[in-house]
Amino acid sequence: MKKNLGVVPAVYPMPVLMVAAYDETGKVNVMNAAWGMICDMDKIALFIDEEHKTTKNIRETKAFTVSIADQDHMDVADFFGIASGNKMEDKFERTGYTAVKSEHVNAPIIEEFPLVLECELAEITETENLHAVVGKIINTAAEESILSDNGKIDPLKLKALIFDQFQSGYYVTGEKIGKAWNAGAGLMQK
DSSP: OOOOOOSOOOOOOEEOEEEEEEOTTSOEEEEEEOSEEEEETTEEEEOOOTTSHHHHHHHHHSEEEEEEOBGGGHHHHHHHHHSOTTTOTTHHHHHTOOEEEOSSSSSEEETTSSEEEEEEEEEEEEOSSOEEEEEEEEEEEEOGGGBOTTSSBOHHHHTBEEEETTTTEEEEOOOOOOOTTTTTGGGGGO
C-alpha cells in the first residue's frame, strides 16, 4: 500500500548538469543544475531561475555549455551547487579547473568534465509557473575514453552522476538491463 507523502518533487533519476557561461567581462561561471532535460533532438531546457549568476550571464552572452558531471569530479560538481557566483567572486578559480572557449559558441568548456553540449540561447520562457532557459545544441563533444566501439557515448564509461533529492545523495549509472524500444515489444503482439 502506498503512503501519502504530500508535495514531493519525486522524480528520479535527475541529471547533475554543469552549466557554464561567461559574464560580460569574459569571466567563467559554472553552476550545478539538476532540473534540466533534453526537450527536442537539438534542444535542452534548464529550469533555473533568474537569480542565478549563470542565468544572468546566459542572457548577456546568448550562449552556454552543459557538461554532464561524472563520478571522478563529484566534489567540484557539488561545490558548483553549494557556492553562488553572486556571492563568491573566485568560485571557478577555487576549483583549479580549466576552461577553454568553445569553437562553436561564446561559452566556456570545462575541460575536466568528459561530456559537453555547446548551446546557443534559443529562448527564455517565463510564466507564472515556469522559468526555463532553452538552448539549441550546436555541438556535443566527448572524451574518447567514454565512447564505445561504435563511437557513441557509453553510459557505463561515463559514470554520470545522478542526483537524489529524496536523501540528498549522488549515485552513478549502473548496469544495462534491457534494450530501449525493444523490452516491451512482446506486448505489441497482444
